[in-house]
Amino acid sequence: xSLQHPxxxxxxxxxxxxxxSDPQRLRIVRSLAEDPTPRRCGAFDLxxxxxxxxxxxxxxxEAGLIRQQEEGTSRLNSLRRDDLDExxxxxxxxxxxxxADAAALxxxxx
Amino acid sequence: xSLQHPxxxxxxxxxxxxxxSDPQRLRIVRSLAEDPTPRRCGAFDLxxxxxxxxxxxxxxxEAGLIRQQEEGTSRLNSLRRDDLDExxxxxxxxxxxxxADAAALxxxxx
DNA sequence: TCACTAGTACGACGTACATCGTACCATATG
DNA sequence: CATATGGTACGATGTACGTCGTACTAGTGA
Numbered sequence: 368x369s370l371q372h373p374x375x376x377x378x379x380x381x382x383x384x385x386x387x388s389d390p391q392r393l394r395i396v397r398s399l400a401e402d403p404t405p406r407r408c409g410a411f412d413l414x415x416x417x418x419x420x421x422x423x424x425x426x427x428x429e430a431g432l433i434r435q436q437e438e439g440t441s442r443l444n445s446l447r448r449d450d451l452d453e454x455x456x457x458x459x460x461x462x463x464x465x466x467a468d469a470a471a472l473x474x475x476x477x
Numbered sequence: 478x479s480l481q482h483p484x485x486x487x488x489x490x491x492x493x494x495x496x497x498s499d500p501q502r503l504r505i506v507r508s509l510a511e512d513p514t515p516r517r518c519g520a521f522d523l524x525x526x527x528x529x530x531x532x533x534x535x536x537x538x539e540a541g542l543i544r545q546q547e548e549g550t551s552r553l554n555s556l557r558r559d560d561l562d563e564x565x566x567x568x569x570x571x572x573x574x575x576x577a578d579a580a581a582l583x584x585x586x587x
Numbered sequence: 588t589c590a591c592t593a594g595t596a597c598g599a600c601g602t603a604c605a606t607c608g609t610a611c612c613a614t615a616t617g
Numbered sequence: 618c619a620t621a622t623g624g625t626a627c628g629a630t631g632t633a634c635g636t637c638g639t640a641c642t643a644g645t646g647a
Contacts, residue, residue: 376582380575385498388491389605409623419606421625426604440614440623455575461567465490468565472486499635519593529636531595536634550593550644 370428370435370442375450378431383455386430391415392423393466396432396446400463405436405443480538480545480552485560488541493565496540501525502533503576506542506556510573515546515553 373379387393395411408424415423424444427433431450435442451459483489497503505521518534525533534554537543541560545552561569 380572380579381498381500381503384494384572388495388498390491391605393491407623415605416607417624418608418626422605424624440612442624455571455578457567457571458575461565461571462490462494465565465568469490501635517593525635526637527594528596528638532635534594550642552594 370437372428372434373431375431375454378450378454380455382430383432383451383458386426386432387462389423389426391419392427392432393462395423395427395444397463397466397470399433399444399446400448400459403446403448405445407441408444409441479547482538482544483541485541485564488560488564490565492540493542493561493568496536496542497572499533499536501529502537502542503572505533505537505554507573507576507580509543509554509556510558510569513556513558515555517551518554519551 387396391413394413398411408420409417411420413420413423424433424435424442428435431447433444434447435444437443448459497506501523504523508521518530519527521530523530523533534543534545534552537554538545541557543554544557545554547553558569
């Protein structure tokens with residue numbers, strides 16, 4: 368069976384905010400925003416187990432943040448930027464800018 | 478003792494997103510955005526207990542979303558719009574627009 | 588002084604969550 | 618077929634969270 372993705376009009380703000388309130392998931396989304404190339408779950412530099420990875424990608428998918436396409440034995444992940452921008456204009460951009468800023472701050476602090 | 482509020486540069490994106498991922502707290506923030514008049518915790522139309530209310534207001538305060546000033550026996554709550562806009566430009570506005578849109582949608586659906 | 592109001596503190600409870608390990612299923616590739 | 622790769626499923630575990638009730642404190646005012 369193919370994977371469940373919420374329709375654009377089904378996206379829920381609370382679910383999106385909750386999905387992005389986790390550092391690992393925020394990192395995944397930031398990575399996909401920086402480089403939109405669809406890529407495998409394992410291709411993100413997270414220090415968690417495979418099963419934890421699966422969990423986070425499912426949360427992101429069910430919140431409507433990413434799309435997962437099955438491709439052989441892997442799943443190609445991509446950001447649903449258009450859907451998000453249409454449903455929640457400016458939200459994703461604001462979060463990405465804020466996250467980039469926070470990352471720059473914390474790296475500047477050491 | 479007076480209440481603890483994070484400094485503008487101490488605001489953490491994850492904490493802000495988490496704080497706003499709860500329906501009750503999102504409602505509080507929306508209410509304060511619609512009418513910026515500082516007002517008591519009890520003056521928000523939430524169907525929860527007093528102690529639950531205290532909990533939610535503390536989460537909002539510790540995330541830096543609201544400011545609480547003690548005034549007699551009550552606490553006057555106000556939105557930290559300026560601090561948030563400075564630290565996370567566009568974020569609060571995008572969330573408020575999205576929330577208003579979602580509320581309009583759900584009320585239109587009945 | 589005696590209520591009343593606004594809110595906190597603390598403990599409890601059930602649920603959700605992040606994480607892991609193990610077992611398992613596909614699909615390639617030798 | 619055997620093995621490696623990419624990922625899921627399921628159960629376990631510890632923690633955090635949302636909610637409540639009760640008890641309490643601090644002002645307000647009759």
